[in-house]
Amino acid sequence: MFHALTAANEMSFTVCCVAIASDIENHGDEIIEPEALLADRFGDMVGRSDEMQKLFRILRRIAGSNSTVLIQGENGTGKELIARALHKNSPRVELPFVVQNVAAIPGELIESELFGHRKGAFSGAHRDREGLFEMANHGTFFLDEIGEMTMPLQVKLLRVLQEGTFLPVGDTSFRKVDVRVLCATNRDLRDEVKRGAFREDLFFRINVITVTAPPLRHRREDIPLLADYFIARAALRHDLPRKTLAPAALERLMSHAWPGNVRELENELEKLVILSGEDKVIEDTYIQLSSKSRNSFADMATANLTLPDAVEALERHMILEVLKRTNWNKSQAARDLGVSRRNLIRKVADFGLEEDR
Numbered sequence: 001m002f003h004a005l006t007a008a009n010e011m012s013f014t015v016c017c018v019a020i021a022s023d024i025e026n027h028g029d030e031i032i033e034p035e036a037l038l039a040d041r042f043g044d045m046v047g048r049s050d051e052m053q054k055l056f057r058i059l060r061r062i063a064g065s066n067s068t069v070l071i072q073g074e075n076g077t078g079k080e081l082i083a084r085a086l087h088k089n090s091p092r093v094e095l096p097f098v099v100q101n102v103a104a105i106p107g108e109l110i111e112s113e114l115f116g117h118r119k120g121a122f123s124g125a126h127r128d129r130e131g132l133f134e135m136a137n138h139g140t141f142f143l144d145e146i147g148e149m150t151m152p153l154q155v156k157l158l159r160v161l162q163e164g165t166f167l168p169v170g171d172t173s174f175r176k177v178d179v180r181v182l183c184a185t186n187r188d189l190r191d192e193v194k195r196g197a198f199r200e201d202l203f204f205r206i207n208v209i210t211v212t213a214p215p216l217r218h219r220r221e222d223i224p225l226l227a228d229y230f231i232a233r234a235a236l237r238h239d240l241p242r243k244t245l246a247p248a249a250l251e252r253l254m255s256h257a258w259p260g261n262v263r264e265l266e267n268e269l270e271k272l273v274i275l276s277g278e279d280k281v282i283e284d285t286y287i288q289l290s291s292k293s294r295n296s297f298a299d300m301a302t303a304n305l306t307l308p309d310a311v312e313a314l315e316r317h318m319i320l321e322v323l324k325r326t327n328w329n330k331s332q333a334a335r336d337l338g339v340s341r342r343n344l345i346r347k348v349a350d351f352g353l354e355e356d357r
Helices: 035-039 050-062 079-088 107-115 151-163 189-195 200-206 220-237 247-255 261-275 297-301 307-325 330-337 341-351
Strands: 003-005 011-014 025-027 030-032 069-073 097-101 140-144 180-185 209-213
Touching: 050 079, 050 209, 069 079, 079 097, 079 140, 079 180, 079 209, 107 151, 151 200, 189 200, 220 247, 220 261, 247 261, 307 330, 307 341, 330 341
Parallel strands: 011 209, 069 180, 069 209, 097 140, 140 180
Antiparallel strands: 003 097, 025 030
16 A cells, blocks of 8 residues: 655746666676766666756755655656655655555545554554554655545645644544655646645645656657666566667667656566567667657648548547556546546547557
8 A cells, every 4th residue: 555665935847857776787797887877867867868967956956955845747757756866865864755646545545544543433443553644754755646635635634734733533632743745746736726626725835846757758868878777777687688779779769759758668678678589789670669659640631531530530549648648547537638537438438449558
């Protein structure tokens, strides 16, 4: 249910983040840290783009503070890595770092999960239980998918942020904690506030500093560095020789749209490492990605499609991309697309999109 490790002015910054957990390369039996990564990293993130260098400067400024940070961005862009970097470079680094995805817990259980409960508070509560906020006391608590939080729970979170106190389920005495809260979402919370789905006072409270992780397609200059790292790590994991990308293969990777962002890139490179076997150069013949985004407007205009067919193709493409971005959460996808969930389910069935899942 959770993953715990030991360990008013608004500022908006565009940042780049990448899924790097440790810096290692495979040179036979030798494991070394690439020199290139030493100059292009902060915490567990690497990048040479201007946006990445800007990110490093901003994180150094805010890491030592206790301010709440709202981290925005598409799935797979590395929002949790930003949170981890902030914690690792803060005075709280030796204290707990707790991670919880709000969307991963059923609505009826999340309050108990976050704030704990007293024995007998509800059916099945056979003993007192400490909540995640208490586990994170004096450390950092990263709440992912904050936009999925229900209104009643938002009220309780607001109290923790404002007063540092909360009430466990079934208890009558408030508990006090000192926790730095970092939040993440792939939604536009301003729009959620306008729709009445997110409390305005909570939005302003968590929006002290806002960091936005851009999609990989907007920072392609980092792809070669990421590719080198992911290939080295995958080769080491699967006991294969050190590999490099052929120029044509790298060109294919650079031209792909990457709807799954860095996570998709990492998975694709691991697949290429395995398929290329003992080869030390990965040729583009192993790559099955499209060299450009499918169903572009230019493609439709030159494909002799009728207008209804073009509209249907675009509709199918948009629905599939949003479903991928939301990890096939149809309720969220329907909200992002501005349609009803029932209508979305019907379209998914009509287009046979479950086969693409």
